[in-house]
Amino acid sequence: MARTEIWLRLMYVGDLYGEAML
Numbered sequence: 001m002a003r004t005e006i007w008l009r010l011m012y013v014g015d016l017y018g019e020a021m022l
Helices: 003-022
Strands: none
Touching: none
């Protein structure tokens, strides 16, 4: 399992979502 990849994807999506909320 590539948990690191999943974590990076969550961080990336979270960053985009944060920018959208701003």
